[in-house]
Amino acid sequence: MTDLDATQCPVLPVSAALLPGALEWQRAAHDAGHDVLFDNRTTVERIFRRGTGLCAVVGGVPIGYVLFSAFTGEVREISVVEVHPWFRRQGVAARLMAAAEEHLKDSGAQCIDVECTS
Numbered sequence: 001m002t003d004l005d006a007t008q009c010p011v012l013p014v015s016a017a018l019l020p021g022a023l024e025w026q027r028a029a030h031d032a033g034h035d036v037l038f039d040n041r042t043t044v045e046r047i048f049r050r051g052t053g054l055c056a057v058v059g060g061v062p063i064g065y066v067l068f069s070a071f072t073g074e075v076r077e078i079s080v081v082e083v084h085p086w087f088r089r090q091g092v093a094a095r096l097m098a099a100a101e102e103h104l105k106d107s108g109a110q111c112i113d114v115e116c117t118s
Contacts, residue, residue, distance in 0.1 A: 009092060011099040014053040014065055019045060021061040025084050034085040043067075044080065053080075054099050056092050063087045066096040074110035 012018070023041060044067070047053055053067035064083035068076060078100055083092045104112050 009056045009058060009063070009095060011054050011056055011095065013051055014048045014055050014062075014067065015051055016049045018055055018057070018062050019048040022048065022055065022065060025061070025063070026082075029085050032085075040080070044082075047080070054096060054103060056083075056087075056096055058087075064092045064096055066093075066100045068100070068104070074108060075113060076104040076107070076109040076111070077113040077115060078104075079115055 022044065026041065026044070044065075047067040048065075052069075053065055055062040055065035057063065064087060065080070066078055067080040069079040078097075081093055081096060083096075101112060
């Protein structure tokens with residue numbers, strides 16, 4: 001674990017350019033036995049390329065992300081929230097969720113559905 005001031009961590013839109021950094025730490029964390037969504041990397045890749053999500057970045061590398069499912073109308077869905085194991089319990093997910101709520105409301109959401117599996 002590393003000390004991090006999550007309020008100082010930039011939150012950017014996900015993109016294909018940021019995908020390799022996210023997949024790299026996911027693979028390393030998975031190989032080290034950490035609980036990460038590495039088995040869902042195809043979904044992560046698709047959503048990063050589509051650009052429907054936000055990521056927290058340190059040193060140009062995503063350390064966490066919140067991904068949105070395809071959405072229509074006034075209802076939006078947050079489908080994935082993931083934080084690098086070294087940066088967990090430091091407020092990164094809370095910062096991402098707050099940024100996601102603001103972003104989705106600004107895009108017209110009247111209701112935000114959050115799906116939680118763990």
